[in-house]
Amino acid sequence: MKRKMTAALAAVALGVSSLAAEAESLKIGFLATLSGPPAVLGIQMRDGFLLGVKEAGDKLGGLDTEVLVVDDELKPDGALTKVRGLLERDKVDMMAGVVFSNVMMAVYKPIVGSETIFVGANAGPSPIAGKACSPYFFTTSYQNDQNHEAMGKHAEDAGYKRMIVMAPNYQAGKDSIAGFKRHFKGEIVDEIYTKLGQLDFSSELTKIAAAKPDAVFVFMPGGMGVNLVKQYAQAGLAGNVPFLSAFTVDETTLPATQDTAVGLLAGAQWAPDLDNAANKAFVASFEAEYGYAPSLYAAQGYDAARLIDGALKKAGGKGDKAALMAALKDAPFESVRGDFSFNTNHFPIQDVYVVKAVKREDGKYVTQTVEKVFDDKIDAYVGECRMK
Amino acid sequence: MSATLLAVQTLNGLQLGILLFLIAAGLTLVFGVMDFINLAHGVQYMLGAYLAVAAYALTGSFWGALVLALIGALGLGLLLELLVFRHLYDRDHLDQVLATFGVIMFLNEGVKVVWGAAPLSLPMPDLLSGSIVLMDGLLYPVYRIALIGAGLGVALLLYVLVSRTRAGMLVRAGATNPAMVGALGVNIRRLFMLVFGFGTMLAGFAGILAAPILVVEPGMGDNLLILAFVVIVIGGIGSIRGAFLAALIVGLVDTLGRGFATDIAKMVLSPSAANDVGPAIASMLIYVLMAGVLFFRPTGLFPARSG
Numbered sequence: 047m048k049r050k051m052t053a054a055l056a057a058v059a060l061g062v063s064s065l066a067a068e069a070e071s072l073k074i075g076f077l078a079t080l081s082g083p084p085a086v087l088g089i090q091m092r093d094g095f096l097l098g099v100k101e102a103g104d105k106l107g108g109l110d111t112e113v114l115v116v117d118d119e120l121k122p123d124g125a126l127t128k129v130r131g132l133l134e135r136d137k138v139d140m141m142a143g144v145v146f147s148n149v150m151m152a153v154y155k156p157i158v159g160s161e162t163i164f165v166g167a168n169a170g171p172s173p174i175a176g177k178a179c180s181p182y183f184f185t186t187s188y189q190n191d192q193n194h195e196a197m198g199k200h201a202e203d204a205g206y207k208r209m210i211v212m213a214p215n216y217q218a219g220k221d222s223i224a225g226f227k228r229h230f231k232g233e234i235v236d237e238i239y240t241k242l243g244q245l246d247f248s249s250e251l252t253k254i255a256a257a258k259p260d261a262v263f264v265f266m267p268g269g270m271g272v273n274l275v276k277q278y279a280q281a282g283l284a285g286n287v288p289f290l291s292a293f294t295v296d297e298t299t300l301p302a303t304q305d306t307a308v309g310l311l312a313g314a315q316w317a318p319d320l321d322n323a324a325n326k327a328f329v330a331s332f333e334a335e336y337g338y339a340p341s342l343y344a345a346q347g348y349d350a351a352r353l354i355d356g357a358l359k360k361a362g363g364k365g366d367k368a369a370l371m372a373a374l375k376d377a378p379f380e381s382v383r384g385d386f387s388f389n390t391n392h393f394p395i396q397d398v399y400v401v402k403a404v405k406r407e408d409g410k411y412v413t414q415t416v417e418k419v420f421d422d423k424i425d426a427y428v429g430e431c432r433m434k
Numbered sequence: 435m436s437a438t439l440l441a442v443q444t445l446n447g448l449q450l451g452i453l454l455f456l457i458a459a460g461l462t463l464v465f466g467v468m469d470f471i472n473l474a475h476g477v478q479y480m481l482g483a484y485l486a487v488a489a490y491a492l493t494g495s496f497w498g499a500l501v502l503a504l505i506g507a508l509g510l511g512l513l514l515e516l517l518v519f520r521h522l523y524d525r526d527h528l529d530q531v532l533a534t535f536g537v538i539m540f541l542n543e544g545v546k547v548v549w550g551a552a553p554l555s556l557p558m559p560d561l562l563s564g565s566i567v568l569m570d571g572l573l574y575p576v577y578r579i580a581l582i583g584a585g586l587g588v589a590l591l592l593y594v595l596v597s598r599t600r601a602g603m604l605v606r607a608g609a610t611n612p613a614m615v616g617a618l619g620v621n622i623r624r625l626f627m628l629v630f631g632f633g634t635m636l637a638g639f640a641g642i643l644a645a646p647i648l649v650v651e652p653g654m655g656d657n658l659l660i661l662a663f664v665v666i667v668i669g670g671i672g673s674i675r676g677a678f679l680a681a682l683i684v685g686l687v688d689t690l691g692r693g694f695a696t697d698i699a700k701m702v703l704s705p706s707a708a709n710d711v712g713p714a715i716a717s718m719l720i721y722v723l724m725a726g727v728l729f730f731r732p733t734g735l736f737p738a739r740s741g
Contacts, residue, residue, distance in 0.1 A: 081543070082652070083553075085652065086550075236696075237709050239696075239712075239713040240713065241692075241713070241716075243657050245657065245658070246446075246453075246647075246648070248446035248450070248578075249443055249446050249693040252439065252442050252569075252572060253693060256439050258570075268651075269553050269651045272555070272651075273647075273648055273649050276647065277647060280577075280578075280647065281565075281574070281575075282571075282572065282573030287571075299553060301552050301553070302554050302650070302651075303555065338552070
């Protein structure tokens with residue numbers, strides 16, 4: 047009799063706990079570009095996010111957490127279909143991730159329109175920071191212009207008078223140049239727009255050598271940047287014309303460019319040597335877990351997971367969405383970039399640095415901070431956002 | 435727009451043309467001789483580059499990597515022929531496109547599994563790592579000159595092989611009338627396999643040579659494959675001579691377009707409009723060229739088969 051009672055109690059207890067688990071679990075849809083040449087960016091961002099989840103014991107905010115990682119293949123239409131699946135079929139509690147701005151623009155409206163909380167971890171196109179801002183969207187990365195603006199400010203401060211700027215001929219490339227010009231007051235000798243995915247830059251490098259500018263600024267993400275950096279060094283320009291960049295020289299491209307990139311400058315809101323406890327712990331455990339050096343994409347992914355963790359704890363679970371959104375807005379977590387808070391448009395107010403590529407003692411190539419360009423930088427579009 | 439600048443840009447164009455020729459040569463050979471559309475040619479170029487990176491890690495020498503990667507590229511090419519392509523020769527072009535497109539996706543993912551998604555690189559050989567001063571402030575790597583030499587060497591080799599040797603004669607005969615050549619006692623399957631293996635090796639060779647100046651990453655062959663098709667369509671499908679000349683023309687048009695289109699646009703337009711129009715025109719030029727050639731000579735500049 048007694049034994050039966052125990053068994054029955056156990057059964058009840060089990061039933062209760064499984065019910066409780068169902069109510070207290072968290073499902074996150076994580077969208078990232080994981081195939082094609084730019085896959086390395088998405089993989090870094092995903093690995094950073096999953097590390098954050100793992101360090102919370104697979105329980106963000108104490109809730110059993112399931113992350114559904116989906117590859118957007120850098121196709122905005124396909125991404126939209128996949129996001130609808132996550133929202134309607136899988137009924138995710140939150141969305142996170144997204145590497146590229148064109149994918150972001152395709153999936154943003156459907157996600158925030160369904161009143162799903164969306165934590166971006168990379169793309170920060172200007173409309174989302176401005177007119178189309180949403181109370182459901184938060185990002186742990188940056189507004190797209192910020193790192194370009196930092197390079198423009200740096201060029202101005204360094205006293206460069208004549209510059210050549212170069213970017214791929216698409217929206218993000220044009221935005222990059224616009225961001226650079228915001229703080230650079232000198233003369234732009236030439237604006238070179240290349241084909242997206244261009245491999246050989248000898249024609250452009252010849253133009254640069256002929257014009258002899260004080261410095262160049264480039265935005266060439268992914269493989270394009272690797273090609274450019276290698277060919278820039280091979281053309282003998284590396285020592286003579288200072289090379290300023292954004293999203294071109296970082297830990298995703300340094301394994302390929304290696305010594306040819308050492309000493310080149312980039313604008314970034316994060317570097318592995320930022321001196322704070324959260325960052326030191328992050329870099330160490332990331333390299334131990336995955337065996338390669340984290341880039342800013344990984345740092346942003348990691349911060350996204352930690353932001354969700356901190357906000358869930360503060361709001362006491364996911365039940366009260368308004369409370370959770372208010373908690374997210376407070377950014378209750380230790381960011382790996384130290385100083386971090388959200389502006390009214392839910393984009394970060396953060397410091398932006400000039401970083402330099404260096405070879406570390408263990409032979410790995412990483413970026414290192416040179417100087418802080420902006421303290422508590424506010425993005426240029428917050429005034430257009432109606433949230434106060 | 436000084437004469438030096440024009441001369442340097444012309445050299446840049448020739449060098450891009452030679453690189454395109456190395457890729458287009460194998461493609462046009464396989465397409466022209468075997469009537470087989472091999473979209474996977476681009477991934478075979480990629481495999482050459484990846485194998486060279488792997489072999490470099492083993493041997494520590496560029497030349498060792500070159501030899502090993504060539505053998506590896508040939509081996510993998512023949513394996514693919516045996517497993518996949520052999521079953522497609524008698525099918526129509528759409529089936530070939532579908533199946534070889536599948537091979538592209540499979541191998542692009544495959545290299546990501548084996549080597550990871552991050553771009554890799556291959557160092558230049560020490561022997562060719564110097565550079566010469568082309569104009570004030572601009573160096574030209576000796577390696578790029580060696581690349582031009584290698585491309586010219588391949589062109590010469592192909593010319594001799596196809597038009598001066600018995601094997602080349604059989605290949606040409608097999609392309610015109612495979613049944614008749616078969617009836618004369620030539621093993622046509624083996625002949626095709628040889629041609630295919632050679633084409634694969636050429637793609638791999640191009641990948642290895644490109645690795646020190648271009649990035650080694652998954653999908654690196656996809657963009658070049660499109661350019662290579664433009665080249666063989668302009669040159670005339672199946673014609674090595676056509677591929678050679680068309681590659682040089684495409685390389686020159688593309689490079690000079692990128693070099694001067696914006697400046698020329700600035701003569702008639704405002705600077706900001708020129709910055710919009712110039713790059714757009716530059717990236718269209720080779721396709722406009724292709725359309726023009728197809729309009730006046732639908733079989734290309736040097737059609738391999740007349741009639």
